[in-house]
Amino acid sequence: MTFKNKITHIILIALSLLFIMPLLMIFSGSFENQSQLIENLEPLFNSGNLENKAKWHAIPMYPTLKSYVEILLDSPEFFIMFWNSCKLVFPILMGQLIINTPGAWGFARYDFKGKNALFALYIVLMLMPFQVTMVSNYIVLNYFKLLNTRMGIILPAIFSTLSVFIMYRFFKGIPNAVIEAARMDGANEFQIFLRIGIPMGAPGIASAMVLGFLEYWNMLEQPLAFLEDKALWPLSLYMPAIRPEVTGGYLVSSVIILIPPLLIFLIGQKYLEKGIQASGLKE
Amino acid sequence: MQKKYVKALISFFIIIFLLTILSRGADSVTVAAVKVQTPRRGSINHETVIEGNIEASGKSKIKIQEGFKIDTIFVERGQSVTKGDKLLYLDKEEIEKQLSKLQVEIEILELNKQSLELQTYENIYEEEIKKAQIVLDRAVNDRNMNIQINGVELENDKRAVEDAESSLNLAVKQKEKQDAKNEELFKKNENENKRLELELQLKRNEYKNVEELNEIGNIVYAEKDGIVDEIYVKEGEKATGAEVMSIIDTSTDYIFIGKTDKEKAKYMKAGDSVSLKLSGKTIPVDNAEIKSISPEPEDSTVKITVILPENSNISHGMKATVKHIYSTDEYPRIIPIEALRSDMSQYYVLAVVEKNTVMGKEKTAWRINVEVADKNDTFAAIGFIGDEEIIIKSSKLILEGERIRVEK
Amino acid sequence: MKMLLKKSRKNQNYICRNNKKSLTGWLFILPSLAGVSIFYLIPFADVVKRSVTEGMGSEFVGLRNYTTVLENEAFLLAAKNTVKFMLICIPLLLVFSLLCGVMIKSIRGRADIYKTAFLVPLAVPVASIVLIWKFLFHENGFFSMLAVNISGNSIDFMNTDLAVYVLIVSYLWKNTGYDMILWIAGLSNIPAGLYEAASIDGAGRIKQFFYITLPNLKGMLFIIFILSVINSFKVFREAYLIGGNYPHTSMYMLQHLFNNWFVALDIEKLCAGAVIMSIVTSVLIIFFKNSIEGGR
Numbered sequence: 001m002t003f004k005n006k007i008t009h010i011i012l013i014a015l016s017l018l019f020i021m022p023l024l025m026i027f028s029g030s031f032e033n034q035s036q037l038i039e040n041l042e043p044l045f046n047s048g049n050l051e052n053k054a055k056w057h058a059i060p061m062y063p064t065l066k067s068y069v070e071i072l073l074d075s076p077e078f079f080i081m082f083w084n085s086c087k088l089v090f091p092i093l094m095g096q097l098i099i100n101t102p103g104a105w106g107f108a109r110y111d112f113k114g115k116n117a118l119f120a121l122y123i124v125l126m127l128m129p130f131q132v133t134m135v136s137n138y139i140v141l142n143y144f145k146l147l148n149t150r151m152g153i154i155l156p157a158i159f160s161t162l163s164v165f166i167m168y169r170f171f172k173g174i175p176n177a178v179i180e181a182a183r184m185d186g187a188n189e190f191q192i193f194l195r196i197g198i199p200m201g202a203p204g205i206a207s208a209m210v211l212g213f214l215e216y217w218n219m220l221e222q223p224l225a226f227l228e229d230k231a232l233w234p235l236s237l238y239m240p241a242i243r244p245e246v247t248g249g250y251l252v253s254s255v256i257i258l259i260p261p262l263l264i265f266l267i268g269q270k271y272l273e274k275g276i277q278a279s280g281l282k283e
Numbered sequence: 284m285q286k287k288y289v290k291a292l293i294s295f296f297i298i299i300f301l302l303t304i305l306s307r308g309a310d311s312v313t314v315a316a317v318k319v320q321t322p323r324r325g326s327i328n329h330e331t332v333i334e335g336n337i338e339a340s341g342k343s344k345i346k347i348q349e350g351f352k353i354d355t356i357f358v359e360r361g362q363s364v365t366k367g368d369k370l371l372y373l374d375k376e377e378i379e380k381q382l383s384k385l386q387v388e389i390e391i392l393e394l395n396k397q398s399l400e401l402q403t404y405e406n407i408y409e410e411e412i413k414k415a416q417i418v419l420d421r422a423v424n425d426r427n428m429n430i431q432i433n434g435v436e437l438e439n440d441k442r443a444v445e446d447a448e449s450s451l452n453l454a455v456k457q458k459e460k461q462d463a464k465n466e467e468l469f470k471k472n473e474n475e476n477k478r479l480e481l482e483l484q485l486k487r488n489e490y491k492n493v494e495e496l497n498e499i500g501n502i503v504y505a506e507k508d509g510i511v512d513e514i515y516v517k518e519g520e521k522a523t524g525a526e527v528m529s530i531i532d533t534s535t536d537y538i539f540i541g542k543t544d545k546e547k548a549k550y551m552k553a554g555d556s557v558s559l560k561l562s563g564k565t566i567p568v569d570n571a572e573i574k575s576i577s578p579e580p581e582d583s584t585v586k587i588t589v590i591l592p593e594n595s596n597i598s599h600g601m602k603a604t605v606k607h608i609y610s611t612d613e614y615p616r617i618i619p620i621e622a623l624r625s626d627m628s629q630y631y632v633l634a635v636v637e638k639n640t641v642m643g644k645e646k647t648a649w650r651i652n653v654e655v656a657d658k659n660d661t662f663a664a665i666g667f668i669g670d671e672e673i674i675i676k677s678s679k680l681i682l683e684g685e686r687i688r689v690e691k
Numbered sequence: 692m693k694m695l696l697k698k699s700r701k702n703q704n705y706i707c708r709n710n711k712k713s714l715t716g717w718l719f720i721l722p723s724l725a726g727v728s729i730f731y732l733i734p735f736a737d738v739v740k741r742s743v744t745e746g747m748g749s750e751f752v753g754l755r756n757y758t759t760v761l762e763n764e765a766f767l768l769a770a771k772n773t774v775k776f777m778l779i780c781i782p783l784l785l786v787f788s789l790l791c792g793v794m795i796k797s798i799r800g801r802a803d804i805y806k807t808a809f810l811v812p813l814a815v816p817v818a819s820i821v822l823i824w825k826f827l828f829h830e831n832g833f834f835s836m837l838a839v840n841i842s843g844n845s846i847d848f849m850n851t852d853l854a855v856y857v858l859i860v861s862y863l864w865k866n867t868g869y870d871m872i873l874w875i876a877g878l879s880n881i882p883a884g885l886y887e888a889a890s891i892d893g894a895g896r897i898k899q900f901f902y903i904t905l906p907n908l909k910g911m912l913f914i915i916f917i918l919s920v921i922n923s924f925k926v927f928r929e930a931y932l933i934g935g936n937y938p939h940t941s942m943y944m945l946q947h948l949f950n951n952w953f954v955a956l957d958i959e960k961l962c963a964g965a966v967i968m969s970i971v972t973s974v975l976i977i978f979f980k981n982s983i984e985g986g987r
Contacts, residue, residue, distance in 0.1 A: 015809075019809055022823040026815075026820075105719050125727065129946075139738070155730060161723075218818075254822070258814060
């Protein structure tokens with residue numbers, strides 16, 4: 001048993017390293033000297049088979065902070081886009097908190113005509129890829145003159161039904177007895193929601209937030225399609241045009257971009273797992 | 284464990300926030316602040332300043348001919364003189380000597396001439412011819428008589444006739460020789476006579492001139508009011524016929540004479556009005572007119588002469604500067620000269636253009652090549668551009684494409 | 692019995708407080724419902740309408756737009772690529788993540804670190820990872836170099852039909868952790884008692900795996916399958932960042948097509964395409980729902 005255990009461990013360690021490796025590459029590359037990077041990566045930018053293959057040094061050949069300085073001190077655009085990302089993600093999460101939490105609660109704890117149909121609709125919407133909703137999004141945003149504005153991205157995202165679904169699962173899991181007891185004590189519905197529902201469903205809310213953060217921090221399609229004004233672009237759009245000369249900055253911005261989701265992920269990992277499970281668990 | 288991550292997250296955002304401010308600060312330091320201006324209508328003034336001196340336009344020169352010696356000079360440089368003042372005392376000794384000499388020479392010449400005229404041209408051989416003729420005649424007579432008597436030519440007679448004939452021929456030839464000699468002599472004397480005549484005339488003229496000089500008084504007086512300008516001789520020197528003194532005529536106009544480059548002179552022409560400032564004084568004299576502009580042959584300068592209006596404060600010898608302004612016609616686009624830039628062979632300006640970037644609408648510097656129609660030290664007139672604003676001053680060196688901040 | 696009683700009491704409550712609860716329920720969901728309608732439902736109805744009309748919505752043309760789309764070469768290519776992609780990667784993903792999940796479940800000691808490692812890719816933004824993929828898969832990249840060392844020929848992943856493998860690797864990397872957690876949840880739900888009974892009966896581990904584990908995971912399988920299908924559409928991000936708007940044909944996915952139609956303002960095709968996709972997705976979802984309910 002122990003032997004098998006050890007082997008399994010070893011396999012898992014190997015796989016884990018494999019999975020983390022790209023992360024480590026990004027991290028190490030961000031400290032690499034820019035000219036070294038150019039030399040290493042230039043073959044990637046030329047088509048045609050070259051004698052020279054691209055290289056990546058696990059430990060930087062010429063460690064330097066220069067790329068960091070360039071991005072962090074010399075590029076105000078980077079920060080503008082960073083705060084743009086924040087200005088999109090946090091309002092979305094706040095909005096989801098305010099609107100979808102009651103929504104999930106309503107679906108979970110109350111029965112009313114058409115609830116099932118509606119909820120089924122919600123699930124359908126949840127699983128639609130952006131390709132499908134893109135057109136309808138555009139039409140609405142155009143109608144409300146929200147194209148090329150932040151709200152045009154924030155509002156549709158708030159009403160995404162995935163967070164409703166996740167929180168629904170958790171709210172559903174709250175034992176009826178507790179609710180009943182509260183009702184007996186004379187609490188009204190809203191108080192029940194606030195005093196019992198939210199605290200007990202906190203894991204669900206947290207996991208919805210974490211998943212939401214990961215999703216919206218990396219959001220690509222909507223800003224690309226609907227934000228024309230470069231001054232509004234979030235960080236996820238910072239990098240498409242890669243050239244050898246900017247690889248240093250590119251790597252640094254990659255590191256910086258992934259720090260918030262990584263930290264949030266680490267903070268909320270438990271909730272994330274619970275959330276993933278909730279989206280899959282049977283009713 | 285989780286708390287650690289939460290702290291890390293919060294610190295991360297704080298750091299990013301601080302870095303945002305920092306990078307903005309760094310950026311604003313590197314972003315140049317500029318002043319802008321749209322090109323305006325205007326003309327370009329070409330100003331030339333010429334330094335020079337004031338002179339009186341009338342200057343009279345006193346020349347003393349050769350022969351005189353400057354005995355005494357009564358005035359000195361800068362001295363004002365009035366009409367009739369004594370200027371010089373001339374020593375005529377030389378002149379008188381010369382007169383006598385000339386007189387003697389003339390007499391000699393005349394005598395020579397006379398002697399020539401008295402010349403006779405005798406020819407002694409004429410007598411000889413006569414004599415020879417007589418002899419010949421007698422011989423012939425004798426011969427003929429003898430022929431008549433004797434009926435035959437006597438040898439003696441023949442020889443006598445022959446001798447007589449040859450004597451006659453000889454005499455004739457001698458006479459002719461002598462005639463020729465006399466002819467020659469005659470011609471020679473004629474030439475000599477003419478020569479003497481000419482020489483005589485010359486001497487007589489000379490004499491007349493010296494006589495005239497002699498008649499000049501010993502004292503040279505000032506003919507007009509003026510100021511003694513230059514004195515070129517010293518007492519005791521012999522006059523050479525050149526200027527000995529120049530006197531400025533104070534009743535004439537003053538003029539300004541200065542020199543300037545050909546380049547600058549191309550903006551000026553005769554008749555232009557200029558303003559003149561006497562050195563040391565602050566109030567300029569306006570409405571002076573350029574009288575002439577003439578190139579100096581030795582170098583590439585030109586001499587400018589300016590007529591000054593009546594002004595009692597002016598006097599000869601003052602230093603002054605003349606300012607001439609040539610104003611072009613109005614150009615449609617004038618920019619300050621600091622706004623004009625050039626690289627290698629092309630002039631250009633930097634205009635402000637708004638570009639849409641991540642930072643929002645950013646103003647950037649945009650290069651526009653221009654043709655320069657005219658320029659001076661402060662302005663340039665440029666060819667056609669759009670209606671953008673031109674950067675005229677910046678807090679630091681800017682390149683094309685850089686972001687800029689516009690100051691009001 | 693207990694359960695029966697509970698149910699009836701619930702029903703009583705249901706009847707008594709029906710109206711009030713109903714109203715409260717509506718109130719709670721109202722904000723969400725309002726937003727969802729405005730931003731998704733109503734516009735979608737508009738999309739459906741546009742898909743059957745032409746010329747700015749004036750002419751009713753029935754299913755003509757649908758036929759246009761279904762005959763459109765680009766659409767067929769994109770659809771084919773998408774299906775091909777799914778057929779390759781989803782089974783791969785399912786098996787791989789299951790194995791990882793089983794491994795993690797079986798070890799003694801801290802499993803969290805491994806879980807974290809597998810889940811980290813979820814947190815990494817796509818844009819960051821693209822350079823790494825480029826490095827690995829470019830003609831002059833890492834794998835190509837290995838290929839040269841082995842076979843003497845370099846491999847260009849990006850510009851050939853092998854491009855789809857880039858997307859597959861990227862997809863596997865990103866989603867293994869996600870699916871693995873689901874498997875683990877499913878595995879956790881299998882009562883340990885079943886295994887004990889089986890091992891007492893003499894079944895080895897492998898037999899246990901095939902006869903206990905797998906059958907019990909059937910429900911999970913469907914769910915994970917559906918979710919993976921949905922997530923596979925998101926692989927567009929990698930394709931876009933690696934290949935741009937017009938990548939190599941084998942990487943050309945439906946979203947590319949839709950984007951390009953979008954830019955070209957090809958509204959009719961867009962709407963018809965969207966409706967087609969939503970029908971397909973809905974069919975899948977019906978499976979999903981049935982599997983959820985089926986597992987009850």
